[in-house]
Amino acid sequence: MRILIIKQGALGDVIMATALIAAIQRAHAGAAFSLLTTPAFAPLFAPWPALDVQAFPRRGVRAMWAMLRWIRSQHFDRVYDLQGNDRTGVLCALSGIRVRVGNHARFPYTHHPRERWTGQCHIFERMNEVLAAGGVAAADPRPVLPCPPTAAADVAAFSAQHGLMPRRYVVLHAGASPTRQDKCWPGFGALAVRLVAHGLAVVWAGAGTDRARNAELAAHGGIDATDRFDIAQLAELARHARFAVTNDSGPMHACAAAGVPVFGLFGPSDWRRNHALGQREHVLACTELVAGFAGQRTGDCLAALDVEQVWQRLSAQGVLDE
Numbered sequence: 001m002r003i004l005i006i007k008q009g010a011l012g013d014v015i016m017a018t019a020l021i022a023a024i025q026r027a028h029a030g031a032a033f034s035l036l037t038t039p040a041f042a043p044l045f046a047p048w049p050a051l052d053v054q055a056f057p058r059r060g061v062r063a064m065w066a067m068l069r070w071i072r073s074q075h076f077d078r079v080y081d082l083q084g085n086d087r088t089g090v091l092c093a094l095s096g097i098r099v100r101v102g103n104h105a106r107f108p109y110t111h112h113p114r115e116r117w118t119g120q121c122h123i124f125e126r127m128n129e130v131l132a133a134g135g136v137a138a139a140d141p142r143p144v145l146p147c148p149p150t151a152a153a154d155v156a157a158f159s160a161q162h163g164l165m166p167r168r169y170v171v172l173h174a175g176a177s178p179t180r181q182d183k184c185w186p187g188f189g190a191l192a193v194r195l196v197a198h199g200l201a202v203v204w205a206g207a208g209t210d211r212a213r214n215a216e217l218a219a220h221g222g223i224d225a226t227d228r229f230d231i232a233q234l235a236e237l238a239r240h241a242r243f244a245v246t247n248d249s250g251p252m253h254a255c256a257a258a259g260v261p262v263f264g265l266f267g268p269s270d271w272r273r274n275h276a277l278g279q280r281e282h283v284l285a286c287t288e289l290v291a292g293f294a295g296q297r298t299g300d301c302l303a304a305l306d307v308e309q310v311w312q313r314l315s316a317q318g319v320l321d322e
Contacts, residue, residue, distance in 0.1 A: 001031040004079040006088050008058050011250030014041045015143045017082050020127050023139035047146040071095045101134035122273050141277040143257035147236040155236045162223050166240040169201035173246040175210035183247045185265045189217050190307040196221045205251050243319045252276050267302035
């Protein structure tokens with residue numbers, strides 16, 4: 001059997017989909033698997049066994065035609081569309097694949113959940129319903145981000161260089177997508193000062209547009225690791241940390257793959273649909289914690305979530321002292 005899996009973006013969704021891909025592979029032991037993704041995310045799957053990764057740009061007529069031509073040339077028996085947008089729906093419709101598993105209760109999918117998708121639950125819960133429609137057992141709620149030995153050695157070298165001892169440091173990510181800066185909590189600097197005074201080292205994670213913010217934050221305490229690690233290496237770094245505190249962002253999901261507590265800060269986005277896998281109990285949402293914001297999600301509500309409230313949650317969860 002030849003099976004195609006489609007997942008093109010975005011970063012957090014791709015990271016969550018790793019658990020789904022692993023479940024599909026377990027359910028179809030002995031099959032040949034191909035993943036259709038984008039160039040930005042192909043490196044995430046380089047260490048995966050038995051997975052042929054094909055990367056194409058997401059947009060444009062030429063890219064669409066190239067994807068369709070490749071799909072039809074492979075003669076797949078089944079497709080799992082984990083993206084579920086109009087573009088991937090067209091690809092499935094024209095693919096020539098007989099069994100088409102997807103999120104929407106309409107053509108072109110032959111297998112799908114019975115209930116129409118309206119964003120009524122966490123996307124991972126919904127994707128498990130999609131898998132069930134295809135006869136696949138539910139995926140475990142933890143991302144799968146294997147780190148190659150050479151990359152793990154690089155993380156170990158970084159830790160040795162900066163004197164980071166296992167369980168004696170915290171990973172912080174203060175940034176967010178350039179188009180969603182309203183997701184950024186302004187209290188990270190003050191939190192870092194308290195963490196350092198408490199005897200925990202701080203590592204500022206991030207990339208690209210996080211550079212200026214992290215440089216300013218690290219100037220007052222902590223280690224600036226901007227652009228130092230890829231996503232799998234970030235998960236490896238977090239694996240040896242005490243815990244992580246992040247905005248609603250891709251690195252939040254990467255840290256969740258480490259299996260340590262990840263405290264995700266949510267304001268304008270809905271944590272019920274976006275929290276990191278396995279981290280529901282660690283969510284800090286201003287819509288619930290801050291008086292006057294109950295039931296609201298506004299662009300400035302994170303500013304009302306003060307450092308003391310975050311500190312009290314960390315203390316209550318028992319992660320500050322071991």
